Amino acid sequence: MPDLLGLVAYGSFFLAIIGINAIGCLGLNLQWGQTGLFNVGIAGFIAIGAYTSALLTTPATTDHIGGLHLPILIGWLGAMITSGLASFLVGAATLRLRSDYLAITTFGVAVTVHLVTLNAQSLTGGSFGIAFIPRPFETYASQPAVFGLANLALIVAVVVVLYVGLERLVRSPWGRVLRAIREEERAAASLGKSATRYRLQAFALGGAIMGLSGAIHASFIGFIAPDNYLSSVTFQIWTMLIVGGSGNNLGAILGAALIWTTWSATGFFTGMVFPPEQQARAAALQIVAIGLILSGTIVIRPRGLLGERTTVSRHLNG
Amino acid sequence: MKTTVLRVENLVAGYEPGLPILNGASIHVNAGEIATVLGPNGAGKSTLIKAIAGLVPKVSGQVCLGDRDITDVPAHRMIGNGLAFVPQTENVFATMTVDDNLRLAAGVMRSKSALVRVDELYGFFPDLARQRRLLAGRLSGGQRQMLAVARALIVSPTVLMLDEPSAGLSPKLVEIVFQKLLEIRATGISILLVEQNVRAALGIADRATIMVEGRNAHEGAAATLADDPIVASLYLGASKARLPATEARP
Amino acid sequence: MNPQFIADGLVAGAMIGLGAIGVTLTYSILRFSNFAHGEFISWGAYATLLTAGLIGYLAPSSNEGYGPFSVGWGVLVAGLIAMVLTGLLAVLLDRLLFRRLRRKGASITVVMASFGASMALRALLEFLFTSSPRYFSRDLQIAVPVVPGIRVTPDQMALLGMTVTLALAVHLILTQTHMGRSMRAVSENPALARVLGIDIDHVIHITWLLGGALACASGVMLGLVVQIRPYMGFDMLLPLFASAILGGIGSVPGAIIGALVVGVSEAATVQLIGAEWRAAVAFLLLIAVLLIRPSGLFGKRV
Numbered sequence: 001m002p003d004l005l006g007l008v009a010y011g012s013f014f015l016a017i018i019g020i021n022a023i024g025c026l027g028l029n030l031q032w033g034q035t036g037l038f039n040v041g042i043a044g045f046i047a048i049g050a051y052t053s054a055l056l057t058t059p060a061t062t063d064h065i066g067g068l069h070l071p072i073l074i075g076w077l078g079a080m081i082t083s084g085l086a087s088f089l090v091g092a093a094t095l096r097l098r099s100d101y102l103a104i105t106t107f108g109v110a111v112t113v114h115l116v117t118l119n120a121q122s123l124t125g126g127s128f129g130i131a132f133i134p135r136p137f138e139t140y141a142s143q144p145a146v147f148g149l150a151n152l153a154l155i156v157a158v159v160v161v162l163y164v165g166l167e168r169l170v171r172s173p174w175g176r177v178l179r180a181i182r183e184e185e186r187a188a189a190s191l192g193k194s195a196t197r198y199r200l201q202a203f204a205l206g207g208a209i210m211g212l213s214g215a216i217h218a219s220f221i222g223f224i225a226p227d228n229y230l231s232s233v234t235f236q237i238w239t240m241l242i243v244g245g246s247g248n249n250l251g252a253i254l255g256a257a258l259i260w261t262t263w264s265a266t267g268f269f270t271g272m273v274f275p276p277e278q279q280a281r282a283a284a285l286q287i288v289a290i291g292l293i294l295s296g297t298i299v300i301r302p303r304g305l306l307g308e309r310t311t312v313s314r315h316l317n318g
Numbered sequence: 319m320k321t322t323v324l325r326v327e328n329l330v331a332g333y334e335p336g337l338p339i340l341n342g343a344s345i346h347v348n349a350g351e352i353a354t355v356l357g358p359n360g361a362g363k364s365t366l367i368k369a370i371a372g373l374v375p376k377v378s379g380q381v382c383l384g385d386r387d388i389t390d391v392p393a394h395r396m397i398g399n400g401l402a403f404v405p406q407t408e409n410v411f412a413t414m415t416v417d418d419n420l421r422l423a424a425g426v427m428r429s430k431s432a433l434v435r436v437d438e439l440y441g442f443f444p445d446l447a448r449q450r451r452l453l454a455g456r457l458s459g460g461q462r463q464m465l466a467v468a469r470a471l472i473v474s475p476t477v478l479m480l481d482e483p484s485a486g487l488s489p490k491l492v493e494i495v496f497q498k499l500l501e502i503r504a505t506g507i508s509i510l511l512v513e514q515n516v517r518a519a520l521g522i523a524d525r526a527t528i529m530v531e532g533r534n535a536h537e538g539a540a541a542t543l544a545d546d547p548i549v550a551s552l553y554l555g556a557s558k559a560r561l562p563a564t565e566a567r568p
Numbered sequence: 569m570n571p572q573f574i575a576d577g578l579v580a581g582a583m584i585g586l587g588a589i590g591v592t593l594t595y596s597i598l599r600f601s602n603f604a605h606g607e608f609i610s611w612g613a614y615a616t617l618l619t620a621g622l623i624g625y626l627a628p629s630s631n632e633g634y635g636p637f638s639v640g641w642g643v644l645v646a647g648l649i650a651m652v653l654t655g656l657l658a659v660l661l662d663r664l665l666f667r668r669l670r671r672k673g674a675s676i677t678v679v680m681a682s683f684g685a686s687m688a689l690r691a692l693l694e695f696l697f698t699s700s701p702r703y704f705s706r707d708l709q710i711a712v713p714v715v716p717g718i719r720v721t722p723d724q725m726a727l728l729g730m731t732v733t734l735a736l737a738v739h740l741i742l743t744q745t746h747m748g749r750s751m752r753a754v755s756e757n758p759a760l761a762r763v764l765g766i767d768i769d770h771v772i773h774i775t776w777l778l779g780g781a782l783a784c785a786s787g788v789m790l791g792l793v794v795q796i797r798p799y800m801g802f803d804m805l806l807p808l809f810a811s812a813i814l815g816g817i818g819s820v821p822g823a824i825i826g827a828l829v830v831g832v833s834e835a836a837t838v839q840l841i842g843a844e845w846r847a848a849v850a851f852l853l854l855i856a857v858l859l860i861r862p863s864g865l866f867g868k869r870v
Contacts, residue, residue, distance in 0.1 A: 036676070038676050038679060038680065040603070040683055093855060093858055093859055094858055097858065097862050099675075099676050099679075100595075100600065100601040100676075100679060101813070101858060101862070103601060103603075103676075103679055103683075104601055104809045104813070104854065105854065105855070105858065107603070107805070107806065107809075108806050108809075108810075108850070108851035108854055108855070109851075111806050111847055111848075111851060112847070112848050112851045115844070115845065115847050115848050118844070119844045119845060231687070231802075232687065235683070235684065235687045238680065238683070238684070239684070242680070280698070280699070281694065281695055281698050281699075282695070284691040284692070284694035284695040285691070285695055286691075287687055287688065287690075287691035288688045288691045288692050288695065290687070290688075291684050291685065291687045291688025291689075291691065292688060294680075294681075294684035295665055295681055295684045295685060295688070298669065298677055298680065298681050298684070299665065299668050299669065299681075302672070302674075302677065371763060372762075373759065373762070373763070392762075393762040393763060394761075394762045394763075394764075394765050394766055394767050394768065395765070396763075396765070397763075397764065397765035398765060403763050405759075405760060405763060408757055408760060409760065410760075411752070411753050411756050411757060411760065412756065413752065413756050414749070414752060414753070414756070418749055418752075421746075421749060422746070422749045422750065422753055422764060422766075423764050423765070425746030425749060425750070426746075426764060426765035426766060428746075469764070473765070
């Protein structure tokens with residue numbers, strides 16, 4: 001039954017992409033939902049992770065440096081370290097300033113990272129990107145359904161581990177301090193330097209998770225190029241979190257599923273309605289749709305579908 | 319019978335819904351008088367004057383200026399109705415010159431006569447005239463207070479409301495500022511003065527209202543209230559503190 | 569090093585500066601970084617293009633290059649009309665989106681909304697006009713030497729002149745008119761401004777009108793010197809923020825000087841390293857300011 005197998009392959013691919021987005025979204029939820037830090041450069045941190053992992057895991061090549069052919073897991077770990085470090089540096093430079101400055105700086109990071117991926121040929125392969133990134137379960141690649149399901153299982157496992165870990169973190173004293181800082185700027189000021197330290201930790205960890213999302217995506221697709229990391233990615237992840245419900249890890253995952261489905265559906269729809277030569281143009285309508293969803297949610301239901309669960313009890317506990 | 323220029327009845331107001339700070343305050347200001355509102359810290363004096371000015375949301379009650387109901391008039395329209403307000407702190411634009419502070423107030427009236435009024439007020443406050451090019455942020459405490467008062471007078475209001483004009487000033491400066499208030503009253507402008515400095519306020523006021531816990535507790539002619547043992551006990555009882563003296567508070 | 573980069577940098581700085589004034593004004597009066605400001609530049613340029621097309625249809629002579637310039641009076645008139653339209657677009661966006669969020673009091677949510685609006689507005693342009701570039705004129709201009717080693721086209725000279733005029737006009741509005749004083753007052757202390765009788769909503773409207781109109785002027789210049797495409801404004805965003813912060817946020821002269829620094833640094837980088845790295849210059853300047861002097865050259869508060 002090739003049709004069924006094709007469907008399974010497509011379905012698992014679709015769900016795997018949702019999982020990868022959910023990982024990025026969980027990273028953002030730690031930064032924004034829990035800590036109130038506004039990151040407009042998500043695409044940049046994802047790209048740093050993707051490229052790190054690609055350089056670490058690809059076989060030896062003359063196209064770019066790297067090609068260390070290390071195990072995939074080492075690539076993912078490396079991705080978390082570089083993205084986390086980049087986030088740490090950005091945070092260290094801006095977290096003591098007004099929140100807008102973090103937004104502007106992270107935006108600049110994304111622009112600059114994109115520039116590096118495009119122009120630093122020897123490091124990133126330039127606009128051609130990096131190909132032949134080893135994929136998990138590569139030996140099953142000839143059987144798309146099995147390959148897809150195996151990868152999906154791996155990605156789901158990562159999402160579950162992250163979810164459980166982040167939930168525990170949120171409920172830990174560390175997580176409570178984060179929310180206290182977010183809620184009460186003045187209380188945060190009284191904590192002084194240590195407040196900045198907590199925020200910095202959350203920002204770096206969130207960035208590392210975004211990097212992991214990029215690395216997994218690179219390993220899953222096997223090919224990366226600069227145009228995978230445009231600001232529209234940042235925008236999608238933000239919409240996922242806001243719609244799902246910022247401050248809620250389950251909301252982050254739900255939002256990823258909903259927005260990716262909407263994205264694909266609108267893509268399918270414009271694909272049917274517009275002739276092939278108008279496709280590039282019609283794709284812009286997808287962004288308009290997501291933009292309207294984001295703005296509408298912020299205005300009408302700022303808590304998203306699943307708002308933060310702990311809000312009430314936190315106020316009661318004072 | 320004196321005409322009442324400002325009447326506040328049963329005003330309930332507060333910053334957050336369900337947490338009123340004013341619990342039905344009623345006061346009034348008669349034409350050509352200085353009325354003062356006194357009371358211990360936290361009695362709601364400052365909230366009262368800000369609520370009248372439209373800066374604190376009102377829950378219920380009524381505020382009338384002359385015959386006009388101004389309860390729901392937004393803050394920026396109060397001045398056009400003849401009600402001027404001098405806040406306690408940050409009451410001048412520090413990054414603008416003295417002259418720009420006054421011209422700003424004059425500009426709101428959109429008439430040439432308002433600019434003439436700027437020159438009149440320089441005559442009334444000669445200190446300010448000498449410093450018209452100076453940034454307001456560089457003025458001394460007393461001069462800032464004078465500038466804030468002058469700016470409120472640009473529009474020739476019916477009622478001038480002041481929130482603790484003595485705060486942070488030395489006794490000598492308090493005397494100068496309050497002397498100015500008497501001169502202003504002499505021009506026919508009625509004044510509502512909220513004060514912590516009881517002795518100084520009773521010294522110039524015609525009538526005083528004592529507020530406790532968001533409502534008016536006692537009222538009378540300023541001259542008699544100054545020596546009234548009931549007032550002293552009310553005051554002491556509510557604040558559990560000695561009657562504030564005229565000394566400047568830190 | 570060829571001194572030509574100075575002229576190129578000043579022209580670029582002029583375009584950035586007109587946008588940065590809007591960013592700095594919105595920031596100081598509404599207290600948020602507007603990520604949609606770049607879109608006013610793009611929308612302004614396209615609005616001018618369309619209006620100029622309409623004028624050209626009605627009066628064909630309007631399209632002929634006037635004197636030594638590459639475009640005719642049609643573009644000038646269209647630009648003025650589009651400045652009003654772009655200002656109104658900014659007011660509309662505020663009405664529909666920002667004002668509602670401002671009332672809820674979460675300032676950083678407004679930044680996020682502006683980011684979303686920026687994506688949607690840009691994508692809409694891409695849908696309407698495709699991503700292929702447009703031009704006001706296909707005429708090639710000959711740059712004339714002004715001082716030894718520096719050549720400037722007549723268009724560039726006119727644009728520099730217009731920028732100086734517009735920046736002066738903004739300066740005069742802010743220092744000499746009641747509206748300008750009101751804007752400064754709202755920026756310093758909105759509560760006191762209300763007490764004085766200043767209608768803050770009105771001041772906010774004027775701020776958007778002014779910011780939108782200046783962004784449009786910047787877009788027209790960019791369209792004349794480079795090209796018109798949906799991403800033109802988005803690509804200006806980082807230089808706009810860098811200039812506003814470098815100059816000290818809230819300061820109009822600071823925004824202009826910051827923009828000139830960014831523009832000249834970019835031009836120098838293009839000459840020394842290569843055009844492909846130009847976009848990183850604004851980022852490096854931004855980081856340098858944030859590390860060394862976050863209040864900028866003329867700013868007071870952060």
